[in-house]
Amino acid sequence: MARHVALLYSVVLGPGRRLRMGDLRAMAEGLGFARVRSLVATGNLVFDAPAADPRLLEQRLETAFAARFGRHVDIILRDSSRWGRLMAGNPFPEASLLAPDRVAVRVMRAPAGAGVLEALEPYRSADERMALVDGDLWVHFPHGQGGSRLAAAMKPRRAGGPGTFRNWNTVRGIGVMLEA
Template sequence: MKTYISILRGINVSGNKPIKMDTLREMYQDLGFRDVKTYVQSGNVIFSSEEMAPAILEQNISRQIETDFGFEVPVLVLTVDKLSEIIASNPFVDDQDKEPSFLHVTFLAAPPAAYDQMTIENKKQNGEKISFSNTAVYLYCPNGYGRTKLTNNFLEARLKVKATTRNWKTTTELLRLASPSIGDSF
């Protein structure tokens, strides 16, 4: 068995695509997954499964959500190693001038093809920082994520890949829940 982290995009946001976490846990268990845990109401699920490609897990979970709940939800599945790598690659986390509560990670479903980085960077507001990788976009939003123009929708449109954003606390907590021996270092 291998541990995976799935992050669902756009559920329980402003009353849209409502899914209760206990019902979501049951759905994962019905798919044959074990050790299913959810974290907060925004669709973060840690589970164990026979080892398989994250893309196959994403398709299976997404298809089951559509069957059970009647709407499409993009799903990203990460291994513990991949999430650990994404966390370790955050260029802002060790900067003493950056308040961790203003850090966010936009997880990318695939590496973006060619994109205009300057167009994206021109949306930054006072004090904001952005950094790109093939698996994530790192954001520092000192005025709050609710006020940035570097939103998930904006980044998806500019990078032309599915994405979902989590704050730093949620991101590190998912790793802690998925692998306590690794996650305790945060």
């Protein structure tokens, strides 16, 4: 068995409907995954499953999600060792200490290429910083993501494909769950 992290792109099922984490855990347990846990209501799962091609596990989760909740949601998977490398690769450690909710990583299904930084540059404000580390896109949003043109521009075609943002607080929280 290997420990995995599953990141949902969205926890909104439709107007006025949010995904309950207990329902998401039950879905994963129904697939035979063990030690299924979630981190608050952020669309993250940590679970144990037989070692397999991550894309196959993503497809199983996405198929089960669509069947149970009535809509497709992209789900990005990482095993525990890749999550550890993701955490260690944080290019903005000082900003993460000062304001961990202002540093985020767009965890990518497939590694984004260097061209993604060039494609997003016109949307970046002077004080926002971006870095590509192992194909995942890190951003320091010193004024938050809410009003950021850069955050709003991060659509899959411009940002290198399917991916989902998690702030440093969430990244660390998942790291703690992986160790337990």
